[in-house]
Amino acid sequence: MYKIIEKNFLAENIVMFKIKAPMVAKSAKPGQFVIVRIDEKGERIPLTICDYDRSLGTVSIVVQVVGASTCKMAKLNQGDYILDFAGPLGNASEFVNLNEEELKNKKYLFVAGGVGAAPIYPQVxxxxQLGVYCDVIIGARSKELVILKEDIEKLGCRVYISTDDGSLGIRGRVTDLVKKLVEEGNTYDEVVAIGPVVMMKFVSMLTKELNIKTTVSLNSIMVDGTGMCGACRVTVGGQTKFTCTDGPEFDGHLVDYDEVIKRQNMFRDEEVRRMHHTSECSCF
Structure with missing residues (x-):
């Protein structure tokens, strides 16, 4: 059993939990994920690690309510316990394998869409911590849904915001900000984009034109998290990959996004039915 040490609401239907999980915290790296199961009847939920503290033995995860299981999890409180918290799983971000000398002169641009700011945080x-230059773009529908902005700024990054309604930052898309930053003379060795698949698709199309290496995370299509169910199959560079075991991060210029979108929608109708037939769908 894994105890919830802390619970915070980041936005409507978006909750951050800090979990006591010393063994996971000891081995966790940016880009990896955990599998959470609330109780014996609960479904396996893959969630990207948002933060970890090896000294305290804690791991932070962010849960967005998108179905019956995440809704049930969001109702848990500080002091409650989770049955399973398995991880860290998946491959760490590519830059973790680079030494400080290789990293010190690189410049990264992170692009987060919505709750994508959570998996971006541990990477930034x-x-x-190694002194690497990072700019961060966060996009959301409105200012109320912008998460972790202040936390990322505390790391010493310039943070740029775009919202659909213009309530914070510029009114527009994250790609508008990518264009703006490059046109202003900013140069980047790599772009890391995490968020809705459509967002990552258009960011990758733009960065391909700009000739900037781009990494995306396909964590949102994972189901089982072990490669056994095959639900997260994706074509990358003409080859079949499994997001949970080969990823979750891939070269953004090689991903077949149309296939990913179709796969992501496979279980949508089932989730809608479950939400309509459970009293747990009214979370807050």
């Missing part, structure tokens, strides 16, 4: 934190 890791790089900033």
């Amino acid at each position: 934190k890791y790089l900033r």
Whole structure:
């Protein structure tokens, strides 16, 4: 059993949990994920690690309510326990394998869409601790849904915001900000984009034109998290990959995004039915 040490609401239907999981915290690296199961009847939920503290033995995860299981999890409180918290799983971000000398002169641009700011946070934190330059773009529908902005700024990054309604930052898309930054003379060795698949698709199309290496995370299509169910199959560079075992991060210029979108929608109708037939769908 894994105890919830802390619970915070980041936005409507978006919750951050800090879990006591010393063994996971000891081995966790940016880009990896955990599998969470609330109880014996609960479904396996893959969640990207948002932060970890090896000294305290804690791991932070962010849960967005998108179905019956995440809704049930969001109702848990500080002091409650989770049955399973398995990890860290998946491959760490590519830059973790680079030494400080290789990293010190690189410049990264992180692009987060919505709750994508959560998996971006540990990556930025890791790089900033090594003194690596990072700019961060966060996009959301409105200012109320912008998460972790202040936390990322505390790491010493410039943070740029775009919202659909213009309530914070510029009114527009994250790609508008990518274009703006490059046109202003900013140069980047790599772009890391995490968020809705459509967002990552258009960011990758733009960065391909700009000739900037781009990494994306396909964590949102994972189901089982072990490669056994095959639900997260994706074509990358003409080859079949499994997001949970080969990823979750891939070369953004090689991903077949149309296939990913179709696969992501496979279980949508089932989730809608479950939400309509459970009293747990009214979370807050």
